[in-house]
Amino acid sequence: MLSTGQLQQLFSGAWITIQVTAYSAVIGTLIALVGGVASLSGSRLLRWFTRVYVEIFRGVSAIILLFWVYFTLPQLFGIFLTPLQAGMLALGTNMGAYGSEIARGAIQAIPKGQTEAAIAINLSPFHRLRHVVLPQAVVLMLPPFGNLLIEVMKASALVSLIDLSDLTERAQNLRTLRAATSLEIFTAVLVLYFLISASITLGVRALERRFGRGLDVGGGLGGAVK
Amino acid sequence: MTAGAVAQASPATWDWDIAQRMMPELLRGLSVTLQATLVGITVAMVLGLVLAMARRSSLPVVRWPVVGFIEFVRSTPLLVQLFFLFFVLPDLGVRLSGFTAGVLGLGLHYATYTSEAYRSGIENVEKGQWEAAVACNLSTRTTWGSVVLPQAIPTVIPALGNYLVAMLKDAPLLSTIAVLELLAVARQLNSQLFRPLEAFSLAALLFLAVSIPAAILVRYLEKRYGYSRE
Numbered sequence: 345m346l347s348t349g350q351l352q353q354l355f356s357g358a359w360i361t362i363q364v365t366a367y368s369a370v371i372g373t374l375i376a377l378v379g380g381v382a383s384l385s386g387s388r389l390l391r392w393f394t395r396v397y398v399e400i401f402r403g404v405s406a407i408i409l410l411f412w413v414y415f416t417l418p419q420l421f422g423i424f425l426t427p428l429q430a431g432m433l434a435l436g437t438n439m440g441a442y443g444s445e446i447a448r449g450a451i452q453a454i455p456k457g458q459t460e461a462a463i464a465i466n467l468s469p470f471h472r473l474r475h476v477v478l479p480q481a482v483v484l485m486l487p488p489f490g491n492l493l494i495e496v497m498k499a500s501a502l503v504s505l506i507d508l509s510d511l512t513e514r515a516q517n518l519r520t521l522r523a524a525t526s527l528e529i530f531t532a533v534l535v536l537y538f539l540i541s542a543s544i545t546l547g548v549r550a551l552e553r554r555f556g557r558g559l560d561v562g563g564g565l566g567g568a569v570k
Numbered sequence: 571m572t573a574g575a576v577a578q579a580s581p582a583t584w585d586w587d588i589a590q591r592m593m594p595e596l597l598r599g600l601s602v603t604l605q606a607t608l609v610g611i612t613v614a615m616v617l618g619l620v621l622a623m624a625r626r627s628s629l630p631v632v633r634w635p636v637v638g639f640i641e642f643v644r645s646t647p648l649l650v651q652l653f654f655l656f657f658v659l660p661d662l663g664v665r666l667s668g669f670t671a672g673v674l675g676l677g678l679h680y681a682t683y684t685s686e687a688y689r690s691g692i693e694n695v696e697k698g699q700w701e702a703a704v705a706c707n708l709s710t711r712t713t714w715g716s717v718v719l720p721q722a723i724p725t726v727i728p729a730l731g732n733y734l735v736a737m738l739k740d741a742p743l744l745s746t747i748a749v750l751e752l753l754a755v756a757r758q759l760n761s762q763l764f765r766p767l768e769a770f771s772l773a774a775l776l777f778l779a780v781s782i783p784a785a786i787l788v789r790y791l792e793k794r795y796g797y798s799r800e
Contacts, residue, residue, distance in 0.1 A: 403781045404774050405739035408753055412774050415766035419582045494645065501647035505746065512650055519657060526658040534646045534654070541645035 346524050346532055354529075357514030358536050364428065364510060365497040365540075368435035372496065373489070375440025380447020381473065394444060401441035406499045410434040414506045431503035439496050443489065450484035451477060483555050490548030494541050501537075511536060582767050589768045592759050596769075599755030600776050603741045606673055606751060610741070611734045613677025618684030622692060623714065625685065640682040648679045649743055656747040672744035680737050687729035691722035728795060731788035738781055752776065 346354075383394040401409070414430035417423065425433070454477050462472040504513035515533040519526050624636045643651070655671040666674065695718050703713040745754035756773035760766045 399782055399785075400778065403778045403785060405742050405777060405781070407740075407742045407745075408770070408774050408777055411753065411756070412770045415760065416770045419767045498645075498647040501649040502743075504649070512647065512653070515650070516653065526661050530650065530654045530658050533650060534642070537646040537650065538642055 346528055350518055350523055350529075351532070353514050353518065354511065354532060354536060357509055357511040358540065360508060360510040361497070361500050361512075361537075362540060364431050364435070364500045364503055364508070365493070367428075367432040368439060368496050368500065369493055371432055371436025372439025372443055372492075375437065376443025376447045376489075377478075379440060379444030380451055383444060383448045384451055398441045398444050401437050402445075406435065406438045407502050407505070409438055410502050410506065427503060427506045427508040430506060431500070431508055435496055435499055435502075438499070439492060442492055442495075446485055446488045446492065447481070450481040453484055454480050479555075483552070486548060486552045486555060490545065490552075493544050493548065497540060497544060498537070582765075584771075585765065585768060588763060588765050589772060592763075592765075592768055592772055595755050595759065596752060596772055596776055599750060599752035599773075600780070602669075602749065603738070603744075603751040603753075603777075604780070606669065606676065606744055606749065607734070607738045607741045609673040610676030610680065610737055611730075613673060614680035614684050614733065614737065615730060617677060617681035619688050619719075621681055621685035622688035625689060626692065640685060643679060643682045648675060648740055649746065651675050651679055652743060652747050668744065668748035671747055672741075672749050676737055676740060676744075679740075680733050683733050683736075684726075684730060687726045687733070688722065691726040691729075692718060694725060695721045724795075728788065728792040731791055735781060735784050735788055738784065742777075 379394050379398065382390045383398070385391055404412075410431065413434045414425060414427065417425060417430075458476055458480065459472060462476040467476065500510060501512040504510050504516065507513070509517075511533055515529050518524065518529045523529070621636055621640060624632055625640070627633050627636075652672060652675040655666060655675050656668065659666060659671070699717055699721065700713070703717045708717065742751060742753035744751050745757060748754075750758075752773050756769040760769040763769070
């Protein structure tokens with residue numbers, strides 16, 4: 345059986361996993377919202393730029409992106425990134441590319457009449473977006489964003505490969521120390537990941553109820569993430 | 571491993587000679603990545619169908635473990651699952667090569683995704699088809715094999731294509747369990763030549779050269795066959 349000390353190590357690893365996931369999710373969500381709006385902008389240059397960003401950061405795999413950011417960016421620009429910074433940058437930009445597509449789909453799904461009405465009452469483009477379109481689009485975005493968040497949490501295990509002591513790295517560490525049988529260690533780690541994932545699912549459901557209040561937009565976009 | 575990042579703090583410029591020297595090995599790595607993906611998606615397609623059918627079983631003892639397995643595997647990182655297959659199974663007396671553990675891991679992980687695709691495909695087969703099969707007194711085997719699956723599977727193909735592309739992006743994870751695929755080769759070249767710029771940029775570019783056309787092809791298929799996951 346795992347000792348209390350070993351379990352504590354796994355818990356502190358889980359805390360790193362949660363932090364990496366949260367930071368990446370913040371970056372990813374911001375990029376996704378900006379990207380979603382930009383991909384529908386009137387400017388062709390902006391649309392084209394978003395398209396290229398989405399294709400590249402979605403097309404390259406998260407693990408290759410992580411290695412590129414961690415090992416190549418310092419060489420290319422002479423800047424040094426900590427593993428945490430590299431991790432959240434790679435996972436965040438990767439999530440942002442998938443998220444942009446979700447945001448675009450959700451904004452497009454809002455009936456045109458909403459925008460037309462906002463124009464008719466003389467709202468500025470910003471206020472149209474901020475007070476009319478986005479509040480409705482967010483409700484549609486939430487379910488696929490929840491799935492995306494779980495994918496990001498799962499992908500956060502990759503940071504163990506650039507020496508960040510997340511849950512996966514702690515497991516590998518305990519395994520090489522032969523601190524307990526590998527079966528015990530990895531079963532405990534998989535269960536911890538499952539619990540984090542289940543908490544995200546429950547959290548997103550609560551958000552759906554909160555944001556869905558007073559709106560009659562039903563359905564959602566389905567869970568097409570991968 | 572961190573040595574590369576620490577040693578090279580000053581800006582570097584692209585070296586074509588180095589890039590050229592790296593290419594043949596990177597291409598060999600890419601071909602291993604592609605092989606792993608093809609074997610992996612085959613496992614995922616077969617196992618996913620089995621899971622989807624088992625999930626419809628009338629026996630709760632079959633149904634519930636399958637649902638639990640799907641949820642659990644989908645909610646946990648592929649990397650940890652690969653470590654489980656590669657490091658934990660030998661302690662239990664099952665020794666797998668990196669490649670076998672890798673394609674098994676990819677296949678198992680993605681089977682839980684493809685099973686959901688099959689499930690919606692099966693659910694979209696009209697109820698009347700099942701009823702007609704019962705009315706004609708067809709065996710369970712004939713009902714599935716000649717009535718339900720031939721109608722369900724074509725609608726699932728675009729979704730499977732999406733998972734193929736997604737799996738391709740996860741295949742470089744196999745570098746962590748001693749499979750000499752694209753990323754493993756890039757890491758090896760980096761530690762030999764201390765040129766992360768060329769090694770990882772070329773790996774990324776080679777990867778994009780396969781994954782972007784594949785993604786575009788799948789999107790085209792989706793449009794062509796009028797299938798959307800929304």
